[in-house]
Amino acid sequence: MQFKDQISFVQQHIKKNKMRVFMTVLAATMGTAFLIVLASVGFGIHETVREEVLSNRLVTEIQVYTNEMDEEKAEELKKRDHVKAVIFRQHLGTMQQSSVGEFTGDHELIVTDFVEEGKVNFELQEGRLPQKSNEVVVGSHFADNLIDQQDVGEDGEFTTYKGKLIGEQFIYKIGDDKGDLIEDEIPLTIVGVGKKPAKDWDQDRKVYADASIIPELEKIYFSHVDKIDEEHPDAQQLFYGNVNVYADKLENVKAVSAALKDDGYSVYSISEELEQLDVFFLALKAGLVFVGTIAILIASIGIFNTMTMAVTERTREIGVMKAIGADPKLIQRLFLMESAWIGILGTVLAVVISYGVSIVSNYVLPIIVTAALGEEDLGGMNVTFSIIPWQLVVIASTISIGVAMISGWRPARKATKIDVINALRQEL
Amino acid sequence: MISIRNLNHSFKVGKKGKERQVPVLKGLTFDIADGEIVSIVGKSGSGKSTLLHIMAGFLTPESGEIHVQGVQTSSFSEVESAKFRLDHFGFVFQNFQLMPGLTAFENVELPLTLKGISKSERQEKVNDLMQSVGLTDVQDHYPNELSGGQQQRVSIARALVTDPPIIFADEPTGSLDSETEADVLLLIQSLNKTRGITFVIITHDDEVAQTANRVYRMHDGVLTEGGVQHAI
Ligand SMILES: Nc1ncnc2c1ncn2[C@@H]1O[C@H](COP(=O)(O)OP(=O)(O)O)[C@@H](O)[C@H]1O
Ligand SMILES: [Mg+2]
Numbered sequence: 333m334q335f336k337d338q339i340s341f342v343q344q345h346i347k348k349n350k351m352r353v354f355m356t357v358l359a360a361t362m363g364t365a366f367l368i369v370l371a372s373v374g375f376g377i378h379e380t381v382r383e384e385v386l387s388n389r390l391v392t393e394i395q396v397y398t399n400e401m402d403e404e405k406a407e408e409l410k411k412r413d414h415v416k417a418v419i420f421r422q423h424l425g426t427m428q429q430s431s432v433g434e435f436t437g438d439h440e441l442i443v444t445d446f447v448e449e450g451k452v453n454f455e456l457q458e459g460r461l462p463q464k465s466n467e468v469v470v471g472s473h474f475a476d477n478l479i480d481q482q483d484v485g486e487d488g489e490f491t492t493y494k495g496k497l498i499g500e501q502f503i504y505k506i507g508d509d510k511g512d513l514i515e516d517e518i519p520l521t522i523v524g525v526g527k528k529p530a531k532d533w534d535q536d537r538k539v540y541a542d543a544s545i546i547p548e549l550e551k552i553y554f555s556h557v558d559k560i561d562e563e564h565p566d567a568q569q570l571f572y573g574n575v576n577v578y579a580d581k582l583e584n585v586k587a588v589s590a591a592l593k594d595d596g597y598s599v600y601s602i603s604e605e606l607e608q609l610d611v612f613f614l615a616l617k618a619g620l621v622f623v624g625t626i627a628i629l630i631a632s633i634g635i636f637n638t639m640t641m642a643v644t645e646r647t648r649e650i651g652v653m654k655a656i657g658a659d660p661k662l663i664q665r666l667f668l669m670e671s672a673w674i675g676i677l678g679t680v681l682a683v684v685i686s687y688g689v690s691i692v693s694n695y696v697l698p699i700i701v702t703a704a705l706g707e708e709d710l711g712g713m714n715v716t717f718s719i720i721p722w723q724l725v726v727i728a729s730t731i732s733i734g735v736a737m738i739s740g741w742r743p744a745r746k747a748t749k750i751d752v753i754n755a756l757r758q759e760l
Numbered sequence: 761m762i763s764i765r766n767l768n769h770s771f772k773v774g775k776k777g778k779e780r781q782v783p784v785l786k787g788l789t790f791d792i793a794d795g796e797i798v799s800i801v802g803k804s805g806s807g808k809s810t811l812l813h814i815m816a817g818f819l820t821p822e823s824g825e826i827h828v829q830g831v832q833t834s835s836f837s838e839v840e841s842a843k844f845r846l847d848h849f850g851f852v853f854q855n856f857q858l859m860p861g862l863t864a865f866e867n868v869e870l871p872l873t874l875k876g877i878s879k880s881e882r883q884e885k886v887n888d889l890m891q892s893v894g895l896t897d898v899q900d901h902y903p904n905e906l907s908g909g910q911q912q913r914v915s916i917a918r919a920l921v922t923d924p925p926i927i928f929a930d931e932p933t934g935s936l937d938s939e940t941e942a943d944v945l946l947l948i949q950s951l952n953k954t955r956g957i958t959f960v961i962i963t964h965d966d967e968v969a970q971t972a973n974r975v976y977r978m979h980d981g982v983l984t985e986g987g988v989q990h991a992i
Pocket of ligand 1 (some may be wrong): 771772773802803805806807808809
């Protein structure tokens with residue numbers, strides 16, 4: 333029998349029992365849609381959590397520990413595959429003081445590369461990045477750390493600086509190796525204020541300058557302190573560098589880390605912790621798919637029933653076909669095609685419905701949740717409740733069509749076993 | 761040609777544990793020549809249908825050999841037997857056994873569809889056949905919209921459509937009135953003449969049996985030849 337004749341044969345039988353087949357397809361659709369929607373919540377929450385973690389720059393960060401970091405090495409690191417940015421920050425190994433009028437603070441100066449910083453979320457809340465030497469950006473909590481030691485407020489606390497920052501000049505001093513401030517004043521102009529750190533408890537009081545400030549600071553420092561050389565091997569150096577390498581994508585953190593390790597660097601990244609997160613969500617999704625599969629199994633009882641009835645009803649017709657000379661395998665195939673058709677139609681409908689439910693719930697649920705919590709938004713979190721990736725569609729379709737065919741299997745076997753003589757004896 | 765040698769068959773009857781064997785066919789040996797109309801006549805329950813079922817391959821005999829056109833069919837598997845039927849046999853049953861969901865045309869088409877013949881070829885073949893058995897007017901009717909005689913014509917057309925050398929007919933006129941019975945028997949005779957098809961007709965009716973070239977009488981599981989009635 334040609335395949336297209338088999339199809340039209342099956343179609344004819346389905347048409348004859350429209351209502352029964354429809355109800356069975358409906359059950360299969362509901363089971364499959366339940367599976368997809370349920371698992372899509374797992375995918376949605378996973379994505380939300382990932383997004384949340386990913387939006388934090390720490391995730392792609394690889395901390396590199398080395399004694400001998402310099403500009404040249406930093407440049408080499410930038411050229412590596414999958415490296416998005418290399419931030420070479422240099423701290424001063426000595427005491428520091430900033431002052432605006434009566435207000436003073438012990439802010440830490442960081443020499444960094446603003447181009448690289450900009451690649452990984454370093455943003456300004458106001459102002460611009462430095463363009464000349466002696467221009468700096470200050471952290472968001474810079475002013476909170478500028479204190480007037482003489483003036484105690486009504487609440488018993490020292491008064492902090494409340495004036496404007498942008499355009500303001502302040503005096504910056506560094507200490508020598510004995511802990512005394514060097515008199516030389518370095519005037520720095522604030523041209524930008526950094527964005528608040530993502531976490532509420534984090535405070536950024538630093539002063540950020542670019543490398544153009546290094547010569548001036550070294551000049552002042554080493555006019556009071558010995559340089560490291562053969563005569564003074566134990567002398568203090570002024571700058572200490574640390575390097576953070578940022579991978580372009582989370583997936584590449586591992587590879588970049590491994591390459592760095594191979595080259596003798598000590599590295600640390602939290603990608604491994606994120607891997608655990610992924611494992612957890614994989615288990616969660618598998619669990620949800622399993623629960624959803626139970627719904628499909630319940631629907632499969634309907635398919636089994638429908639197919640068993642179809643075979644029983646058509647016993648005489650099957651007998652006639654076998655008498656004429658139909659191969660038992662063909663008869664089995666015709667019934668399997670019928671149950672597969674129920675599975676396929678149910679799956680297609682379920683996929684369409686699930687996408688609809690997913691879209692609507694992503695739109696409606698945040699509104700309901702925020703209304704219930706009485707908040708403006710979900711703490712700034714971008715929550716996705718349901719995501720249906722193509723993998724989920726493939727998994728659900730395989731389960732659903734597979735279960736449909738398995739439940740059609742026994743009835744189809746039964747059809748092939750029908751005895752011709754008994755079947756022909758049946759009354760019309 | 762069909763040759764049957766020493767064919768025995770018995771059925772198990774009775775409750776489980778207390779079954780006993782009831783012999784139905786007892787050492788049958790006979791031949792059916794090509795192009796003959798052979799009738800097997802006997803009382804109800806004498807084992808005629810059982811014999812047909814064995815010849816057709818619906819039932820495996822207890823012992824004995826059957827050769828159809830030189831091929832031993834008695835040791836066929838179910839699948840082999842089905843394939844052989846599709847190529848060599850046509851069937852006409854007492855209660856027509858048409859597919860209720862198919863039109864007359866589609867019923868006749870069915871064996872060709874099973875053989876995997878293309879739609880256009882099927883249509884041509886069935887159209888010709890419907891014309892020659894006089895069913896063109898009712899070809900789009902469903903079985904329940906046809907008279908008994910028309911249904912039996914459809915069933916004969918279905919048996920003919922694959923051009924089998926042999927057609928088995930189990931009580932082909934059993935459900936028809938005497939007038940239609942005569943029609944159907946005439947059709948069988950003319951098909952036998954024009955196409956040279958061998959017919960094996962099973963009947964309890966002596967009159968029907970007499971239309972055959974050769975009559976076998978079934979009695980108590982034993983077959984005796986009742987003599988050639990008409991010369992070909
Ligand atoms: N499946 C079966 N099990 C037991 N006995 C059977 C079976 N089929 C037929 N018989 C018996 O075999 C005998 C012959 O039946 P059958 O060949 O149908 O007779 P006929 O067609 O000549 O009327 C009958 O007595 C019948 O009861
Ligand atoms: Mg009978």
